[in-house]
């Protein structure tokens with residue numbers, strides 16, 4: 001096994017669940033897991049400055065191959081000194097390979113063995129992304145962690161389609177490893193697919209763990225399937241992945257899914273939710289979701305969340321936030337985005353503490369009760 005630039009150190013297993021406490025070391029620092037990774041699609045976590053991400057405890061953030069490849073172009077990011085320099089962020093960066101966006105953004109696409117032909121969502125021009133191209137764009141962008149180029153099939157696809165897709169994704173993963181130019185400075189993760197079919201998940205995990213990746217992602221989930229389905233798949237998939245490498249569940253997620261994923265041995269999560277719902281005034285609080293632009297808060301001078309000590313909750317009221325969001329004031333987006341990111345990062349800090357104390361199940365019950373997950 002070559003010595004990877006991204007390594008995982010298992011610190012402790014929680015006594016009553018599959019949860020585990022660990023650290024991930026990258027060329028841009030070491031961070032505790034389980035961790036939530038804020039998403040910065042276009043090389044910015046929308047409306048939040050890097051210093052603010054640092055003060056709220058973010059260790060690794062996401063950026064995106066597909067979007068940056070189209071605009072401003074990987075050459076510009078490379079000439080600027082890479083993503084860290086370009087966006088003035090000196091901690092961890094992870095990029096997705098672009099496959100997921102091709103399937104979710106452009107309906108005009110044609111998947112072939114050599115790669116995917118599709119049209120740009122910006123100007124409709126014809127584009128082609130192959131495993132080699134996706135890896136080499138990520139080499140140019142310079143993240144600490146890169147993703148293999150994969151197909152994330154629709155959850156309700158047929159067994160035969162998913163079987164062929166898994167086999168092709170494994171061949172694409174091999175080609176990506178071959179094409180990787182900086183294996184000493186950029187860690188490459190393989191992505192396990194297989195939808196809800198246990199034998200195909202096993203096949204995908206077997207193929208990928210026989211290749212020397214720095215870590216493993218669980219793909220093909222959080223694509224509209226019931227949460228019970230996602231948990232069922234995790235139950236038999238995470239144990240197939242090596243214990244001494246990071247496990248990343250892609251595109252998750254909501255507070256309940258984060259806790260359920262941690263209980264099944266997942267270390268890393270990403271989701272656009274915190275900043276996306278903030279833009280229409282929806283916030284996550286210890287007492288559940290709170291849509292601050294609702295009239296109910298017009299004269300409510302309390303903070304969003306009495307239990308939160310973030311900048312937004314220490315300095316502004318629900319009435320003020322409602323006023324800003326209703327007036328389309330950008331500062332309103334900043335304050336709700338800041339709180340939502342802080343809420344999820346803080347949740348993961350509490351989860352790590354619960355693993356240390358071997359009481360993750362009690363923590364989950366208490367959190368679910370307060371958040372309102374147990375309400376019918």
Ligand SMILES: CNc1nc2c(CCNC[C@]34C[C@H]5C[C@H](C[C@H](C5)C3)C4)c3nc(N)[nH]c(=O)c3cc2[nH]1
Pocket residue numbers: 039040041062063064096097098099100101147150151152191218219220221222223250251252270271272
């Ligand atoms: C939401 N559910 C879900 N997401 C998924 C993603 C994207 C993860 N987030 C990266 C991403 C995706 C978009 C939006 C932002 C910025 C940038 C473009 C990178 C996060 C996935 N990515 C890949 N490569 N493969 C998957 O199977 C997959 C499954 C997912 N299921």
Ligand SMILES: [Zn+2]
Pocket residue numbers: 304305308309310311312313314339342
């Ligand atoms: Zn707050």
